[in-house]
Amino acid sequence: MISRIWRLLPGPLWARVIQAVVLAAAFLVALHFFYDWLGKAILDQGGTVG
Amino acid sequence: MQDTDIAFDGEVAQPVDPGDTLGLRVLHNAGWTFIYLGFLTLGFVVHQLFITTWFAQQAQSELALEREEQWEETEISEVVVVANPDNPNEPIVVPESTDAPDQGEQGRPLVLKVESAPELGTAFALIRIPRIERLQEGWNVVEGVRTRDLRSGAGHMPDTALPGQPGNAVISGHRTTYGQPFHELDALDPGDRIEVDTALGTHIYEVREFRIVKPTDTWVADPREGAWLTLTTCHPKFSARERYVVFAELVFGPNAEAIEVMS
Numbered sequence: 536m537i538s539r540i541w542r543l544l545p546g547p548l549w550a551r552v553i554q555a556v557v558l559a560a561a562f563l564v565a566l567h568f569f570y571d572w573l574g575k576a577i578l579d580q581g582g583t584v585g
Numbered sequence: 586m587q588d589t590d591i592a593f594d595g596e597v598a599q600p601v602d603p604g605d606t607l608g609l610r611v612l613h614n615a616g617w618t619f620i621y622l623g624f625l626t627l628g629f630v631v632h633q634l635f636i637t638t639w640f641a642q643q644a645q646s647e648l649a650l651e652r653e654e655q656w657e658e659t660e661i662s663e664v665v666v667v668a669n670p671d672n673p674n675e676p677i678v679v680p681e682s683t684d685a686p687d688q689g690e691q692g693r694p695l696v697l698k699v700e701s702a703p704e705l706g707t708a709f710a711l712i713r714i715p716r717i718e719r720l721q722e723g724w725n726v727v728e729g730v731r732t733r734d735l736r737s738g739a740g741h742m743p744d745t746a747l748p749g750q751p752g753n754a755v756i757s758g759h760r761t762t763y764g765q766p767f768h769e770l771d772a773l774d775p776g777d778r779i780e781v782d783t784a785l786g787t788h789i790y791e792v793r794e795f796r797i798v799k800p801t802d803t804w805v806a807d808p809r810e811g812a813w814l815t816l817t818t819c820h821p822k823f824s825a826r827e828r829y830v831v832f833a834e835l836v837f838g839p840n841a842e843a844i845e846v847m848s
Contacts, residue, residue, distance in 0.1 A: 536617075570632040574762055578633060580825040581735035582757040582767060582818035583742070585803040 633762050637736075641764030644737035648708035648725035655709050659784035660701040666751075667695075668847050674745060674752030674808040676847070695843040700747065700784045703728040710748055711782040712739055712756065717769045723782070724766040730757050739766050745806055745815075748781040749788035749835070751844050753809040760818040760829075767818035770829055771795070779814060779833050788838035790814045796830045805830050812844045 540558070544551040575581075666676035676697065703709035710726035726748075730740035739758035746752030758767035773779075779790040790813075797820055798805060805815055805828075812835035820829035835841050 536621075566628065567632065567636075570629050571637075573629065574633045574637070575732065576825070578823055578825060579759050579762045579819045580800070581730065581732065581740065581759050581763075582828060583730045583735070583740070584755075584757070584798070584800060584805055584817055584828055584830075 637762040638764050641737060641759075645725055645764065648727065648738050652708040652711065652725055655703060655707055656784040659703075659709070661698060661784060663696050663698055665695070666697050666847075668751070668810075672752075672808050673810050674750075676751050695847050697751070697843055698785050698839045699750065702747070703741075705729045705743065706731075706734055708738060709783065710741065712766075713780040713782070714773070714777070715780070716773060716777045719768065720766065724758070724764070726756055726781070735759060736763050742806055746808070746812070748783055748814060749785050749812065749838050749840050751812050751840075751847065753806065753813045753815055754781075755806045755815045755817065757817045760820070761823050767816065767829075768822070770816060770818050770831055771820075773831055779816070779831075781814065786839045788812075788814075788841070789836055790833035791836045792831055792833045794832050796832070798828050798830055800825070800828055802828070805832075811835065812840065 541551065541555065544554045546554070665679040667679060669675055669677045705728050708725045708727050711723040712720065712726050713723040714720040725738040726741050727734045727738045728741050728743065730742050734740040735757065739756050741747070742755040742757065745755040748754045748756075759765060760767050760770070773792050773795065775792050775794065777792045779792065781788045781790070796805070805817065814833045814835070816831040816833070817828050819825045820827040835844060
């Protein structure tokens with residue numbers, strides 16, 4: 536899948552590298568928020584009552 | 586001529602069983618899907634156990650400095666109060682100009698040291714539990730139990746008493762993520778000490794009892810006669826299904842004697 540996305544990126548090599556880094560960063564941030572939400576929903580809500 | 590596929594080199598292509606191709610493709614895609622799901626799950630575990638803890642530890646370092654500043658800015662005053670039978674969290678303050686208050690049903694007046702209320706999200710206390718290794722050095726407590734408050738430290742529930750004050754001070758904390766401050770709360774036994782440092786000094790509580798309740802059981806935060814500390818965290822470990830609650834009573838501190846007399 537990663538190589539497929541890499542092949543879809545337009546432009547010369549340096550432009551594709553920059554796009555890949557931006558995409559990877561955005562993916563990690565999105566993944567962090569998703570994990571955070573999931574963790575709060577099922578694992579640990581901080582122990583609050585009410 | 587037969588209806589068959591002709592290759593470029595003129596050779597007749599071998600007939601292929603479509604069932605096998607479809608089956609292999611499904612198997613191939615399913616395999617990759619499970620591999621991706623496995624990585625996602627592994628990432629989730631690593632994120633919850635280690636990355637959130639890293640965030641919390643970074644926040645704790647900043648909160649320690651913030652707490653020191655907060656203590657310097659906190660206004661401490663002495664007020665004469667009598668017990669409030671309707672709300673033990675808020676004793677009735679006797680104005681300075683008033684003569685000795687009526688001791689009738691409200692009990693004896695006492696001089697109480699009070700600190701100004703911290704702003705939401707501000708670190709104002711340090712909780713230490715000698716019995717629990719990870720809390721021997723202390724964990725900063727912030728005002729508020731919003732999600733962002735609890736990511737950085739333990740959270741004091743607003744509208745409950747401040748630690749060291751009459752009533753019921755409620756502090757919540759994560760059990761399995763974000764530094765896991767209350768991970769071993771169930772290791773406490775009656776009689777174990779809990780120490781809370783505030784701008785007033787160190788307040789020492791003794792564990793009296795513990796309960797497992799539903800997350801909606803708000804009665805655990807109800808005001809109590811005397812001075813109590815209630816710690817709440819998720820239960821069982823790695824689940825938000827219930828809450829583990831520890832009730833501890835103030836036994837020593839700047840206000841301990843006065844509160845004992847009052848109650």
